[in-house]
Structures are given as structure tokens and as C-alpha cells.
Amino acid sequence: MLAATVQPCPWTTFSADSLTAILLENGLSAGNVAHILRSWYRNDGQLDEWARTRVGPRVVSFLETSITSVPSSISQRHISSDGTTKLLVNFTDASNFQPTGSIPQSAECVLMPAYRAGRAMACVSSQIGCAMGCEFCASTENGLARNLTASEIVEQFVHLQREARAQQRRITSLVFMGMGEPMHNLDSVITAIRCIADPDMGAVGWRQVTVSTVGIVPGIDALAAANLNVHLALSLHAADDDTRSTIVPMNRKYDINAILSAASRFYDRTGRIVTIEWCLIDGVNDNNTQADLLASLLARFNLLRRARVNVIPFNPIGPGRDARGLARRVLQRPPAPRVTAFIERLKLHGVVCHARDTRGDDVAAACGQLRRTVLRQVRS
Numbered sequence: 001m002l003a004a005t006v007q008p009c010p011w012t013t014f015s016a017d018s019l020t021a022i023l024l025e026n027g028l029s030a031g032n033v034a035h036i037l038r039s040w041y042r043n044d045g046q047l048d049e050w051a052r053t054r055v056g057p058r059v060v061s062f063l064e065t066s067i068t069s070v071p072s073s074i075s076q077r078h079i080s081s082d083g084t085t086k087l088l089v090n091f092t093d094a095s096n097f098q099p100t101g102s103i104p105q106s107a108e109c110v111l112m113p114a115y116r117a118g119r120a121m122a123c124v125s126s127q128i129g130c131a132m133g134c135e136f137c138a139s140t141e142n143g144l145a146r147n148l149t150a151s152e153i154v155e156q157f158v159h160l161q162r163e164a165r166a167q168q169r170r171i172t173s174l175v176f177m178g179m180g181e182p183m184h185n186l187d188s189v190i191t192a193i194r195c196i197a198d199p200d201m202g203a204v205g206w207r208q209v210t211v212s213t214v215g216i217v218p219g220i221d222a223l224a225a226a227n228l229n230v231h232l233a234l235s236l237h238a239a240d241d242d243t244r245s246t247i248v249p250m251n252r253k254y255d256i257n258a259i260l261s262a263a264s265r266f267y268d269r270t271g272r273i274v275t276i277e278w279c280l281i282d283g284v285n286d287n288n289t290q291a292d293l294l295a296s297l298l299a300r301f302n303l304l305r306r307a308r309v310n311v312i313p314f315n316p317i318g319p320g321r322d323a324r325g326l327a328r329r330v331l332q333r334p335p336a337p338r339v340t341a342f343i344e345r346l347k348l349h350g351v352v353c354h355a356r357d358t359r360g361d362d363v364a365a366a367c368g369q370l371r372r373t374v375l376r377q378v379r380s
């Protein structure tokens with residue numbers, strides 16, 4: 001019998017490279033790593049008969065003593081009338097692997113049905129909480145608790161995959177638009193993407209992955225340099241620095257010129273169309289001046305044909321406090337005619353622009369809302 005040289009750990013910990021390394025370290029063949037991973041992802045961490053036959057009894061025996069199931073659990077599940085499923089996933093503390101079961105150790109992830117039958121989009125978190133302080137976001141209310149490990153990011157995907165299967169759907173795209181700023185946990189995000197998106201594993205595929213950022217310039221450059229062939233989504237939300245700094249405080253560090261330059265470099269390096277996210281807020285960024293300014297910015301940074309704008313009517317989060325405990329203004333969604341007028345104005349300038357549906361309004365689907373609700377209950 002072979003003795004495992006590792007403490008048993010969740011199967012979601014392994015990428016192709018790390019699984020290869022551990023098998024070789026234990027004197028085993030690593031020629032079937034792709035079969036193992038594909039089987040795990042298709043069968044929730046189990047090796048199917050096809051994979052067992054290919055990898056052989058020695059590897060099967062080693063894996064059975066070395067690999068555990070996913071340790072996280074779903075503490076809340078809310079299904080919207082539009083089919084959006086929002087999960088609150090409880091993690092063990094990555095630093096000591098002790099189950100805490102406490103709400104601060106939880107993060108949100110969402111499964112959204114696609115318009116095409118049998119398909120769905122997954123949205124995962126990269127951090128527990130967030131330090132960015134965006135005014136329209138509930139995730140930031142209690143600040144940043146900690147980064148998620150790569151395995152914990154993959155675990156969210158696995159939970160969503162189970163939900164999708166139960167709904168006879170297949171996850172065909174993945175976005176990092178949940179809680180947290182992905183560029184502040186980029187190593188884990190990249191490792192998780194390498195696990196989830198590798199076509200060898202039969203999961204989503206690189207081109208179906210989008211990483212979102214408020215505009216952390218070194219992170220955008222690092223993501224481009226990682227050569228993952230994924231998409232970038234830039235949370236812009238305003239076309240002048242004064243307005244943007246109010247709703248996205250990180251703008252004081254990386255201003256609009258800096259982040260659009262970085263977006264332009266990202267396109268030059270990857271050839272991937274950049275998505276500009278625009279959360280449309282009543283009386284804040286929904287006027288013609290903002291639309292005109294945005295169009296001229298995209299033209300100036302040569303992004304008019306290399307970026308598309310997603311306009312998302314704001315999903316109200318109600319009253320709340322910022323990370324310093326100060327009351328925030330209560331923001332509202334603009335009336336529907338204003339949303340249409342904003343989009344038409346952009347199109348008039350030749351901007352490629354889409355209105356994105358708000359999803360799961362009845363299940364607190366905006367980023368951080370579910371965790372915030374539970375956190376308030378726990379602390380009251």
C-alpha cells in the first residue's frame with residue numbers, strides 16, 4: 001500500500017499542475033490527470049467507472065485516502081420568481097481548517113438561468129466582504145473579512161453546478177462579480193479559473209469567464225499578462241472623476257484615465273472585448289451628460305469598437321451604513337423611460353450598449369444583500 005504524503009484535502013484544491021505533482025511525488029502515474037479532474041467536476045468529486053478504469057487501482061486507492069469532499073455548506077438558499085438562485089455558502093476558516101459556521105465566514109454566489117433552455121450563468125465571490133466601499137453595494141457594509149482561497153472559490157462553483165443540475169441546466173458562463181474585488185485576491189482567482197475553466201475538466205471554458213474590477217490597474221495588467229483568455233469587466237459607473245469618486249471611492253487612487261488606459265492595454269494584449277459595467281442610479285449617473293461623456297471617453301481611449309457597455313438599472317439595497325459606520329444615502333433605480341433614454345443616447349454616439357436585466361429582485365440578489373440581511377439578523 002502506498003502511504004499518502006499529504007493531509008487529506010478537498011478535491012477542489014487541485015488543478016492539473018498540482019494533481020500531477022502530488023501523484024508524481026507518490027510514485028504514481030500522472031498520465032490521466034485530465035480524466036480524474038473531468039470526472040470530479042462531472043460527478044461532484046467522485047470518480048466514475050470510466051475514469052477508474054483509465055487511472056488504475058493504485059491511483060484510485062491513493063485518491064480515496066487523500067481527497068475529501070467539499071467542506072463548505074449552503075446556509076441559505078433563495079430562489080427568485082425569475083429562477084435566479086442565490087446561495088449563502090459557509091466556509092471553514094482556511095487558516096486553521098476549523099469549521100466556524102459563523103456568518104462572517106460566508107460568501108454569496110448566484111445561479112442565473114440563461115435565456116437559452118438548459119443553460120445558466122454562475123456568479124461567484126472572491127472575498128468575504130469587501131473593502132472597496134462602493135456606495136451602491138451591500139457587500140462593503142461590514143468591510144473586508146478575508147480573501148477566499150482558490151478552493152473556496154471553486155467550491156462556490158461546485159455548489160452552483162449542483163443547483164444547475166437539479167434544474168436540468170448546465171453552467172455555460174462564469175463571472176467574478178460577487179462579493180469582493182477580484183484583483184485584490186488575484187492569485188486565488190487565477191488558480192480557481194485554471195481549475196474551473198480548463199476545457200480538459202469539462203467545465204466552462206476560458207472564453208466564458210469574466211473577471212470584474214472597480215479598476216485596480218496593476219490587477220488589470222496582471223490579468224492580461226496571465227494569458228488566460230478571459231474577459232475583463234470594468235465597473236465604471238460614472239464618466240467624470242468627481243461623480244465616480246463619490247460612488248466608487250477607489251477612483252481616488254486609480255482615476256478614470258488610468259483605468260481606461262489599462263482597459264485599452266488589456267484589449268491590445270488579449271484581443272478580448274472589454275465590458276464596461278454601468279449601474280444606472282436615479283439622479284446620479286443617468287443623465288445625457290454622463291452618456292455623452294462616456295461616449296467621448298471610449299472614443300478617446302480607442303475603446304468605441306473594443307468595448308461594450310452593460311447598463312444595469314440599480315437594484316436598491318435600502319438604507320445602510322458604510323464601513324466607517326456612517327449612514328449612506330438611499331439610492332434608487334431610475335424610471336424605465338430614463339433607462340431607455342440613456343441607452344439610446346449612447347447608441348446615438350455609436351457605443352455598443354446593452355440593457356442588462358436586474359435579476360432576483362425578490363431574493364436580495366444585488367451583491368452582498370443576502371449576507372448583509374443574515375448578518376443583521378445574527379447581530380440583532
Ligand code: SF4
Nearest residue numbers: 130132134137140180
Ligand atoms: S461593487 Fe464590488 S468592489 Fe464595489 S464594494 Fe461591491 S463587491 Fe466591492
